[in-house]
Amino acid sequence: MSTQAIPRARPEPLTGAPVPAVPANLRRNAPLVPTDTAAGRSLAAVIAILTFLAGLCAGAAEMVAANASQWQGDVAQEVTIQIRxxxxxxxxxxxxxxxxxxxxxxxxxxxxxxxxxxxxxxxxxxxxxxxxxxxxxxxxxxxxxxxxxxxxxxxxxxxxxxxxxxxVASLDDHALWLQRLSTAASAFVGIGIGLVILVLVATGLAVTFATRGAMASNREVVEVLHFVGADDDYIARAFQRRFFGLGLRGGAIGAGLAILFFVVGGLLARAARSGPAGQEVEALFGAFQIGLRGYASVLLIGVIASLVTGVVSRITVRRFLA
Known part of the structure; x- marks a missing residue:
């Protein structure tokens, strides 16, 4: 009598018994770090707001620097003779x-x-x-x-x-005014650069807290990955890619809004230039335009915000796993 392996019947679930759903972060095709969560969207919004503020500071500093150079050139082209x-x-x-x-x-x-x-x-x-x-x-x-x-x-x-x-006669070459104008413009540009650095530091702190929260919520997944042989670099790269994507999204939105602000502001300033009030404002504060270098600096801030997000998230993960 030939013996054949009798296939075992798969047990059927009890009728009416609910089948427990597998958590989203444990499914086979699910990413290590969730890609669409409320915390991720909130972090992208925070990065967008901070990038927008940093772009405004950089654009304002560039505007002041350009107008100050124009003012200095105009003042340097004129001298005054005073007759007492x-x-x-x-x-x-x-x-x-x-x-x-x-x-x-x-x-x-x-x-x-x-x-x-x-x-x-x-x-x-x-x-x-x-x-x-x-x-x-x-x-x-x-x-x-x-x-x-x-x-x-x-x-x-x-x-x-x-x-x-x-x-009776004296000649004034406006050297004192030029020096004061240059000092004031340099101080304003320095303040703008300082504010940009502070905003980037705030971005790094926000990413640090968000990364720690993501690591705490995925602790079980990280432990399983360690159990199957994944090293810290693999886990850190996964978090870095996720947070770099969030930073890239937030930086692009913030930089785009900052550029839109300066474009709309320039159009409104040119429209109001025809009136006497607009001419007075332009004579006092200069033209409301930042030029190609200003727009490039705003875009660069968006890129830097993305890089800061990725680097800070990787460093935070490595310290958390250490």
Missing amino acids: PGPGRDVDGDVARAAGIARAEPGIAETRVFSKAEAERLLEPWLGSGLDLSDLPVPRLIALKLGNGQGADLKRLRTRLLEALPG
Whole structure:
């Protein structure tokens, strides 16, 4: 009698008994780190907000740096001769003589003499309007615009004015204002860079807490992987890929919103430039545009935020597993 293996019948589940569902993180095709969770979406939103704020700081710093360079160039192209009135002197004659000396100097492209009424109007922002300044020794001004080609010898011009009108005429090359403007612009740019660094540090801290939470919620899975022979590098790479994807998503959204903000702001500023208020704002704060370098810096911040997310998550996992 031949013996044959009798196949065993698979036990059927009891009728009506519920079959327990396998947890999502233990299914065969499920990733080690869940890809779509409330915590992941929250972390991507936080990274997007921080990247947006960092992009605003970087764009504002670039805007100030560009406008400061333009302001410095405009101020450096003009110098001012000041004629102080004195007892017994013909102020109009002194002004005409100083203007003639300036016009004879090579490198001076334009000479504009301010009248007594124009010089008095320059004091209205500090003294107010409606005052009678006829009895006050208000200095007369001569604005000189330097040419773009041959440079003017300001030292020689100052010497000639002192020889012709000693104690009356003085030349101001605005060097003090240029120095103050450069210092203020450098300080603002430094503050902007500091804020960007602080925002990136905050991004790293947020990723650290999120990674620790993900490791704690997947502790059983990590232990099983260790049991079957997975090393720490394998587990760290899985978490790094997951959090780098979250950082890339949040960084792209934040950088895109920052670029959109500057684009819309530039369009609105150009639309309002036609009015007198827009012209005053542009003259005071400069043009609302950051240029290609500004947009590139905002995109770079989005990339850096993604890299920080991936690197910090890997370091956090390695320390958690140590």
